Amino acid sequence: MLTYAIARLTVTRPGPELFEYLRQIDATLDAFDGRYLVHGAPIERLEGDWPLGDLIILVFPDRAAAQTWYASPAYQAIKPLRTASAEGDVIFVEGVAAGHRGADLLAYLDPPPSVPR
Template sequence: MTTYAIAHLRNVTLGPEIIAYLEAIDATLAPFGGKFVLHGAGNRRMLEGTFPSDIIMLSFPNRTAAEDWYASPAYQAILPLRTRNSDGDVLLIDGVDDDHKATDILRNG
């Protein structure tokens, strides 16, 4: 099952360290089958509320690949470039099956 890494970033300082992070991250994803699904503010239209921050979503083939990517020496080497220059929250979450219905969560609770 696909696992997603989601980052909600705020107060990003787009300086030399973030640029170096952006230039290096793709190479850290490749060995784990990771790819970008969403990246940054993008072309968004707010339907409700406010959201003065960025969302980054990566997809991985499974939870193991996502966890291995995050823990990898290659990613850990560049991670401080992001954390020193932004505030944020990062999580891993598994996707749902193609036939998922909203009421399925009632059976899992």
């Protein structure tokens, strides 16, 4: 299942560390078939209290590839450059299978509600 690495950076401090991180990160992704889907584009807040900042979404072929990339010596070597320059949250989340429907989630509820089709 495709796995997404999502970072919501609420504070960024552009400078030499961040610039060096950006110069090196692509090489760490290649070996794990990771790629950018979103990289810091402006967001449009529609509801809630989503803090302004930068949103980054990477995609990997599966959870193992994402975890192995994050733990890799190449990424761990540059991670301090990012953490010195940015603050926020980073998560992994798996996508859904092709054809997934919203009501499919009901099967995981206990007890499952009755849903008319």
